[in-house]
Amino acid sequence: MKIEMGESLFYSWLRHVKECQVVQTNWKPSPTWQLNGEEELKRFMSITDEHFQNKYGYGIYKNNSLSQLLMQAEVDALGISMSDDETEIYAIDVAFHESGLNYGDRQETVTRVIKKFIRTALCLIGYFDITKGEIIFASPKIHNAVTNDLEPCIEDLNTLLFEHNYHFTVRIIANDDFNEMVLEPILIASDGISDTSELFMRGYQLVKMFGDDRRQWKLRVPKVAVSQAVSDVTLSELKIGKIAQTFLREALEDGKVDEEEINLMRTKEYSKSVFGIDFPLLVLASEEYDSIRYYAKPLVIKGEQYRLCSQWYEVSANNDRPFLLSWLEKHGAIV
Known part of the structure; x- marks a missing residue:
């Protein structure tokens, strides 16, 4: 079985930072499941298709039907956090491209990310019958040109979701935010955890075991340093x-x-x-x-x-x- 470091990273993030009691990696819908509100989903798909085509020239779906779109779905990490107050759901796609996020040219990259967001929202609505949660696309390196194109699209998508009573929050975690929102909170929240099923945490513990004061490694966060300096961005995720x-x-x-x-x-x-x-x-x-x-x-x-x-x-x-x-x-x- 292939194990992806990005999926393992967010498996740990969901468990220890977002305190999800249920976490699954590589979530996919089954073709045998009943789809709720199919006509509403088709309508929202049509609305988003028209919006992004007219405003940005992006062909999001490339003539895919709703059923084709959903059967292509795969969420890298899905988490559910349950408490006395509410149940929160997190759906995450993560991409590690060493040279920067790239699904082809710049337009194709932006289009693919927006498509991932919408497809995940449609899955949550259609298969979970929920209309609230966080949908995240995460990558440690996305070039400024791509993020500049993505930002207005994400703002538009959040508005469209809200206008149709879908209370999802769609967001990107990338570049410096990836460190402050993902890596640092994990290292803070997972102190003392030794679950051998968590590949990322075991890898970090191995590096820390052989680290010393002569080396400066960005992911090394000694306990003293954590207690003295932590950014507002990092705290916001905890x-x-x-x-x-x-x-x-x-x-x-x-x-x-x-x-x-x-x-x-x-x-x-x-x-x-x-x-x-x-x-x-x-x-x-x-x-x-x-x-x-x-x-x-x-x-x-x-x-x-x-x-x-x-x-x-x-x-x-x-x-x-x-x-x-x-x-x-x-x-x-x-x-």
């Missing part, structure tokens, strides 16, 4: 729970908090006012507590074992994220 488990845990264990504040963190009132959460941030591991509200992995502060609260939310009605980031910045845990 879920709030992962930020708490990584940066807050490290700040507490590294002695960035005095004993008085540690005691306050054991109270519901302080935790609510400072972090926005509804439970004490910390409980002693030796005391009775509601274990479902706390991470299983203990943290040690000045020789004492504690459990860290796991009840973090970032929805419009209850958003703890700005509270947590404010505390981390104030205590120098992120720069």
Whole structure:
């Protein structure tokens, strides 16, 4: 079986950064599946075909029918994240072209990417009966001329989707963003993970094992460096729970908090006012507590074992994220 590094990379990204409980690589539809809303899909296909032909001169489908288009579909990595608040779905195509993304000439490259976006959206609507999620095309290197052509097309496609009540977000992750949005969050979120099925993570651990201070490798992110400097772009890809488990845990264990504040963190009132959460941030591991509200992995502060609260939310009605980031910045845990 052929194993693609890009697919393995996003398998790890979906599991550890986006915290998807279900992840599949090389997802393809079955010809035996029932297709929902076929006429609506054909209509949207016709609308997008006309739009991109008239505005940009792009022949997206090259006379393919809907059934032909869907049977060509393959999503490199598909992830589903389920929580109390909502279910999120991520569909990713990834391309590694060492000399820069190239499916032929510049127009053909742009056309192929737009076609991938639309085909994936149609699959999610037709086979999953969902109309919300993230559809991503990722490549570590795309030339500026191609991205300049892609950007207005992606903006148009997001508008067309929204106008037809399809609440997908279509986006490109490439170049510097690829490092900040994908590589760095994975290395932060996957600390201590040793799943041998994750090719990318095993490869990274091997390089790190033999790395030394004389070498400068962009993907090497020592623990100290991660805790001191992380970009807003990288943080934006990490879920709030992962930020708490990584940066807050490290700040507490590294002695960035005095004993008085540690005691306050054991109270519901302080935790609510400072972090926005509804439970004490910390409980002693030796005391009775509601274990479902706390991470299983203990943290040690000045020789004492504690459990860290796991009840973090970032929805419009209850958003703890700005509270947590404010505390981390104030205590120098992120720069």
